[in-house]
Structure formats: structure tokens, C-alpha cells
Amino acid sequence: GGEGVLYVKVMTDEQMEVLRRQIAVYATICEQLVEMHKAITAHHDSLAGMRLGGLYNDSLMASGCHKITARQRWTPTSMQLQILETMFNQGNGTPSKQKIKQITTELSQHGQISESNVYNWFQNRRARSKRKKMAALPSNTESEAEADEESPDEKKPRPNEFHHENLTVSISNHPIYDEQMNAEVHLLSSEINQTQGRCRLNESLKSSGGLDHMSYESVLSTPRLDHLMDKF
Amino acid sequence: GGEGVLYVKVMTDEQMEVLRRQIAVYATICEQLVEMHKAITAHHDSLAGMRLGGLYNDSLMASGCHKITARQRWTPTSMQLQILETMFNQGNGTPSKQKIKQITTELSQHGQISESNVYNWFQNRRARSKRKKMAALPSNTESEAEADEESPDEKKPRPNEFHHENLTVSISNHPIYDEQMNAEVHLLSSEINQTQGRCRLNESLKSSGGLDHMSYESVLSTPRLDHLMDKF
């Protein structure tokens, strides 16, 4: 492996600007998509459990009532996760039973879930959060060089500690108006509908082990970023 | 910073981590939106499968790991490995926290390491050791159950395979029709020329991935995203 090298990255102003714009664009698109979704769901709010049905979750009961391997642990849907995260951060670190039930009901709109899942999730979330928190030791003997691999898991993404002066302002405050973005979003959504004729990741999907690589890469392909990365 | 100075920004791993998370958040949001959109527009079609789960976390890492993040998974030095193996064989099946700390300190003399690394190592070591032994005594009379489970005709027991290609394509390829955004995006894409960079992460890419820098904090500070940051 090539690790062990000192990891200090350098970027020019221009490159940074490009990246900044890229992210800002991304952010704007997301926001617009959210708005669009809200509008749509206002009309179609009745699609409850669309994805569960007679799924595999009955495998336990289906078999001969003996202890087979508990297959398929619950995995939160992205939407569920987002909701959970929101709730978690809204301070209510105390999920009472009643609350749990309520949350479960709400989340079941987005996928199969049970109360124990919610309960466990909050438990784990808190524990993990706490644990990750413990990493900042004041006695930082190594002022520089490569940072450890653990710190990035910090729970506190408050990057205020390192602030440079001349840094660009955020586009996030963009006064860009939504009119145009609507067209853009519509285009996006239409493409989504038109389905996928062009995915070529079938070729290497068969393997059992790492079949996900392609997908992820493409998901985040953000070409502009890729370009910048390649230059380094 | 003064004017006229060469503006080269340096970013720490921590900062890059923040950036990475931020982008991952955007990606996930878009992903979710696509999921919702699909569900809405074709609510008679039950697209089973769709799994985000533990992937989100690495989604960005997978795609941009060697570009945005210098963080790679820890790889024990031969020396470290040797020590770890010794300890493991000494029967200390109790890697208490104190012990972990001590071990970490000791091993750090032979290379970069963190407590999490040690912790994970012991966890994995034990689990896999155990598993190896279980493989020796199958005594598995439940062949039918397994066969049933693995039958490909059924809906995916593991809904984690196909991902959001379409989303990707949409976002990556679709020409944005906003006046202002258009300019920005074109600026960006012209530089890159749409290289879909489907890196299977090879040596060529891992060499240095550098990105950097601090203005991202301001750029990326989206209140809504804060609660998601630690998820990534």
C-alpha cells in the first residue's frame, strides 16, 4: 500500500472555485428536488407500504419453527434514516415508548420497520455518537503530518477551527431564483422517469462480493469533481 | 492573508472529511428523491429492493475516496500484526478499553494506528476465528431452507444490489437549463469533458488524492444537512 505518506493536499484558487460551484449547484438541485417532492407528495400521500408486502420478513415464520439463522436484519431506508437522524438531532434523546410507537408508524410509510428497530437504532445511535466523541485528546503531540484515521469520524463537524481569511463566501446564500431551477428539476425528473437504458454496470454486477463499486462511483460521479481529483 | 500572495490552500484530513460528508449528504438526498419520485410516479410498481443501508457512508468514499479523502482503511504493519496476533493468542479475549488504549500506544511505535483500529481488529479476529471453526462442523440438515432462501426467482432477499444508476445518469449527464447554473455547469464540465471516471480504484488513483480546503465550510454549511453530517 502507499499509505504512510504524508497527506497534505494542495489546491489552487481556481480549482477550489470550481469545486465550490459544483457543490453549490448540487445543493441547489437538491433543494429544488425536495420542493418538487413535497409538492408531489401532497397529492399522492396514500402510498403506504409499497415496498414491503409479502417480503422475506416472514421467513422466520415460514420455516419449521426452528431456530434457523436469523436472516436479513432490518436496514433502514434512506428516507427512514433521514427521518431518524432528524429526530435524533432534534434533541429528544429520550425516545419514550409512546414516541417510539409513533415514530414507527411514521417510518412504516417508508418501508418495513418495527418498534424494536427504532428503539435499537436510537440506542446504537447514541452510543456510537458518544463513543466517537471521545477522540479529541488535547495532548496532540503530532501537530501535523498525517492525521489518524479515526478523527474523521468525529461527531462534531464544526470546522470552525480552521478558517482562512480570504476564503470565498458561500454560494449557499445564493440569490439565484427558483424560476429557472424549476425547468431544470423537471428535466431531471423526466429523465428519472424515462428510465434507465444506459446503465452499463450490468457487466460486472454478477460477482457476489463487491458488486457495488460501480454504482457508487456513478452515483457520485459528479464529473467536475472527478476532473479535479484526477488532476491531483 | 495578504494580496499578491500565492494562494495555495491546504486542507487537513479532517477538513476533507467534512467535505466528503457534505457531498455524500447531497448524493444521498438526491438518491432519496429519486426513490420517492419513482415510488410516486409508478406507485403500482413495487420496486422491491433499494437499499441504502450501510452504503451511504461509503458511497462517497467509494467514488471519491482516493480523490477527496486521504483516509484509507488502516493496514497493520507486519510488526503490528505480529504483536496483535501474539496478544490474541495469549488468550486475552478481553480487550477492555484500558487494554485497548495501552495496546494502541504500544503499536503506535510501529506505525500509525488508532484505538478503533485495535478494537476492530480484535473484534474481527475473534469473529472470523469463530466462523472458521463453525465451518468445520456443518451438520446442516436444513438444506431446503437454504435452498429456498437462495433461489434467485424470489424477490431479492438482499435488496442491496441495484442502485440508482438512473439518478446518476440524470444528474451527471443532464444539461442544466438554468441560465446562471448553466454557466457554472458549463464551466465545470468543459474542463472535465465528462469523464465518467469509473475508477475501480487502482494504484494510479490512490496516489494522492488531494482536495482541500476550508472555504468549503461556508459553502457547505446548510443547516438542514448538519444533522446528517455525522452520518457520513
Place this chain on the structure above:
DNA sequence: GTTGTATGAATGAAGG
């Protein structure tokens, strides 16, 4: 450069 494998890391769930 593709495929397979070993293994670090993430996380749902159980036990105490």
C-alpha cells in the same frame, strides 16, 4: 484491467 479474496470498518441486534 478484471476477478477473487482477505480484512478493516459500519451497524443492527442481544445481553447485562
Place this chain on the structure above:
DNA sequence: CCTTCATTCATACAAC
């Protein structure tokens, strides 16, 4: 709440 286990994901690396 905290610790521990089991399962799975994703990657580093080797083999082809």
C-alpha cells in the same frame, strides 16, 4: 446505558 456479537459492506491486494 454499556458491551459484545453477527452480518454485511467496501477496499486493498493478489492472481489471472
